[in-house]
Amino acid sequence: NAGVTQTPKFQVLKTGQSMTLQCAQDMNHNSMYWYRQDPGMGLRLIYYSASEGTTDKGEVPNGYNVSRLNKREFSLRLESAAPSQTSVYFCASSELAANTEAFFGQGTRLTVV
Amino acid sequence: QKEVEQNSGPLSVPEGAIASLNCTYSDRVSQSFFWYRQYSGKSPELIMSIYSNGDKEDGRFTAQLNKASQYVSLLIRDSQPSDSATYLCAVLSTSNYQLIWGAGTKLIIKP
Numbered sequence: 001n002a003g004v005t006q007t008p009k010f011q012v013l014k015t016g017q018s019m020t021l022q023c024a025q026d027m028n029h030n031s032m033y034w035y036r037q038d039p040g041m042g043l044r045l046i047y048y049s050a051s052e053g054t055t056d057k058g059e060v061p062n063g064y065n066v067s068r069l070n071k072r073e074f075s076l077r078l079e080s081a082a083p084s085q086t087s088v089y090f091c092a093s094s095e096l097a098a099n100t101e102a103f104f105g106q107g108t109r110l111t112v113v
Numbered sequence: 114q115k116e117v118e119q120n121s122g123p124l125s126v127p128e129g130a131i132a133s134l135n136c137t138y139s140d141r142v143s144q145s146f147f148w149y150r151q152y153s154g155k156s157p158e159l160i161m162s163i164y165s166n167g168d169k170e171d172g173r174f175t176a177q178l179n180k181a182s183q184y185v186s187l188l189i190r191d192s193q194p195s196d197s198a199t200y201l202c203a204v205l206s207t208s209n210y211q212l213i214w215g216a217g218t219k220l221i222i223k224p
Contacts, residue, residue, distance in 0.1 A: 033211075040121065042201065042214040043157070058211065090156055098211045104156035 002026050006091050006105035013081040013112045021076040021108050023091030031094045032074035033102065034058075034066060036087040043090065049074055050097065081112045116140065117204050119215035128224050132189040136202030136215055139183070145205035146178060146185045151217065152198045160200075161187065192222045 004025045013019055025032065030051045035043040045058030047066040055066050063085060065077045074093075078085060091105040116139045126132040134148075145164055149157040163169045163176040163185065175188040185204075189196055202215040 040216055042117075042216040043203075043212075044214070045211055048211060056209075058209075098205060101159045101162070102157075102212070104158070107156055 004091055004093055004103050004105040006089075006108055008108060009106065010109050011111070013078075013110065015082060015112060017081050018077065018079050019081065020078075021089055021091070021110075022073070023075065023105055024073045025091075025093040025103070026072065027093060027095070027103065028071070029093035029095050029103075030071070031097060032068065033092040033094075033098075034064070034074070034076045035090045035092065036060065036085075037090060037107075038087050046076065046089075048098075081110075083112045086110060086112045116206075116213045117202055117215040119200075119202050119218045121216055122219040123221050124218055125221045125223055126192050128192060128194060128222055130192055132192045132196065132220055132222070134187040134189075134200050134202075134218050134220065135184060136186065136204075137184045138202075138204045138213075140204065140207055140213075141183065142207050143180075143204045144207070146176070147203040147205075147212070148174075148176060148185075148187045149201040149203060150198045151201055157201055189220075194222045194224055196220060197222045 007022045033048045034046040049068040052071045089108045092102040094100045094102045148161045151157045161176040169176045173190045177186045199217040201217045203212040
């Protein structure tokens with residue numbers, strides 16, 4: 001029973017490099033989310049996908065792009081990494097809208113040097 | 114003013130005592146409120162949700178909501194060392210229907 005699976009768990013990038021964070025859920029959830037978590041700031045929403053085929057910006061979308069590949073998968077891309085993007089990234093999913101329980105992946109610890 | 118505010122702690126509570134965690138929010142018309150627990154190095158997990166004024170109990174956990182005063186709290190009775198974690202308050206925004214998160218309160222239960 002995998003739930004929400006994120007890859008990779010750790011990544012170090014040089015400034016200007018690009019990468020894609022992968023997320024997949026096996027709970028048949030409609031909604032998926034990407035958050036970043038920084039010390040003292042809580043979780044901040046980067047992008048979300050309320051349903052397959054739709055994506056919307058969250059609170060901090062600059063420097064990121066997303067793709068809802070299908071109902072299971074929601075990827076986050078950093079086109080040109082910056083040190084300010086050093087953070088822990090969480091993918092989450094929920095059955096319907098955001099007021100239903102969100103299930104989180106194990107997180108990706110990203111360092112940009 | 115942050116939209117969802119929590120005392121960052123750490124809050125230190127003796128084992129067996131009641132731990133009280135508080136959260137205030139700025140959106141007067143918010144209707145949905147959540148408490149998540151996050152162990153160090155792990156991902157958040159839902160503990161309680163509350164939608165109506167008053168108390169909601171689930172085992173050792175009680176969520177309290179006061180919409181007039183715009184605060185929501187979480188009480189943990191008979192605190193155990195395994196309750197040591199960061200507790201995140203989340204409020205459903207009425208502007209985009211997404212969760213707005215507090216920074217979390219770190220709780221330490223001392224044996």
